[in-house]
Amino acid sequence: MSKQDGSNRLVSGPEVDDTTASILHVDLDAFFASASLLARPDLAGKPVVIGHDSSRSVVTAATYEARKYGVHSAMPMARAMRLCPNAIILDPDFPLYSRLSKQVMGLLDDTSPDVERLGIDEAFVGIAGLRRLAGGANRIGPELRARITAETGLVASIGAASTKYVAKLASSRAKPDGLLVVPDDQVIPFLHPQPVSALWGVGPAQQERLARYGLHTIGDVANTAPDRLRSWFGDATGRHLADLSWGRDPRAVEEREHEKSFGHNHTFFRDVTDPVEQQGEILRLATGVGRRLRDAGVQARTVTITVRFHDFRTITRSRTLPEATDVTRVIVETAWALLEQLGQLPPVRLLGVRASSVQGAADHGLLWDDTATWGSAERAMDAVHDRFGAATVVPASMLRRERKREDTGPSGGD
Structure with missing residues (x-):
């Protein structure tokens, strides 16, 4: 689950050029929490935390109302309750989550033959071959989001771009309940102001290392010589950081048949x-x-x-x-x-x-x-x-x- 709380939400309108946006990243908003609320509509709009009501438990998920207090997944429940004392705790219902996920993935399969599942609540959808019959991201994205809500009651945010990395980052910025299309000529203006934590694979430890070299935004990384990045972080990581900072990501959408465990x-x-x-x-x-x-x-x-x-x-x-x-x-x-x-x-x-x-x-x-x-x-x-x-x-x-x-x-x- 993302720590995104919707405070920096960014969406695009139908006038945005979608001709280069060949990949969608579909991400169900606060999935576990939203799914649990389907059985408890009276709790909609309230700070709800999914997990067991125990100081030794951890947070499985949280609604956006709870996230605004700083609550996020994998956080100790005791800390979550200190941050948000009025939170309502609901036990997780994994059979329900599995059933709803299967239903949503079926809708994605109906949309495109190219679907790469990333987990229970997100997937890449290749739409390059659909433009003639179904239109581009500006048409497919809203129709898919509307169908997910109509058939499951869940809400999805979608990012669209020519690369998987930018599409995934766009969906996180579109949350909650949004669509963000990033044309190729807008990739650099979109990427460079973002914090280095938005680079795929950069966690807290790597973020601290980047900060020690004065690299706080993706633009800072992009404007650092690639050989210097390789000397600081090693060949593979240096190349990875340089490529992502300029929006380079050659990976195609590849179908994954099932989870590994x-x-x-x-x-x-x-x-x-x-x-x-x-x-x-x-x-x-x-x-x-x-x-x-x-x-x-x-x-x-x-x-x-x-x-x-x-x-x-x-x-x-x-x-x-x-x-x-x-x-x-x-x-x-x-x-x-x-x-x-x-x-x-x-x-x-x-x-x-x-x-x-x-x-x-x-x-x-x-x-x-x-x-x-x-x-x-x-x-x-x-x-x-x-x-x-x-x-x-x-x-x-x-x-x-x-x-x-x-x-x-x-x-x-x-």
Whole structure:
């Protein structure tokens, strides 16, 4: 999630020349928060933070109203509440996010054959071949944004340019709920006043290094000799900075079939020593992973658990299956076995389950004789959840865990 709060929003009108804008970057605004508000329209316009109501949790997402207080993703929940004491906290709903993301990506696929998914809430769309039939960015962008809102209730911002880098930067400046087209002859005026943090790949540490050399804006980088940049930051990074500062980015839109891994973590409200409670949390996390695999139409061969102890020491354990799977029961049993192999554990602060070595879905083999039956049953449960809500049908052991949660208080964040 971006830290963008809309204060420097910049949009373009239909009169802007879009003939060179061959790439769109489509980014759903405050996606997790906006998706959660679809079920809570009464909270629209209020500072809402997605995460678990615990000082040990972290922020998953925040509405623009909360971002104006400085709240952003990955921030400790305790700090977020200090910055925005009137924030309303909602638990994340990952099955909902996955379903809405799949629906939006389907709309992008309907728009163009060239779609490169960057994550659950953003993608590049190549439109170079669509101009004759569908028009350019000034027509495709508004129509796509309107369709996303009409069919999902979500809001998207779109940047359009001739390169992926400028298109992505343009979408961030158009937030919230905007379209910004940057013609080729406006790329340099658009880029050079921006802070160096807008350079793709420049994080806080690199930003500090640039500042030590007096480089605070993209224009400062552009006006520095390339050989000096290479001597300061190394050949690869120096060339990267020089190219981006002049808007050079030769990468084409490339279709990505699916994410490389699917996982969830959970930080407990209090350190947990009870093996039954640890198994219950593994069940909950693995259920979410299985659902995301099925929604994406993929299967995974490797299951990994993450265990973080009270002293923040963290270990991982993995197992590669003979055959790929998207069946929750298989993922749960594998994760349970990995946890059991660790033996008696010190107090546990965090548990995580991840499925990786992802491939396209295929017919189930004979790894578990009843795998196909369980897979069919789980897909039936998915359909019930989509129609009536995630809490309608759940495993009995998970229901017991949710009741226990009500007795012990809130939990930490995914």
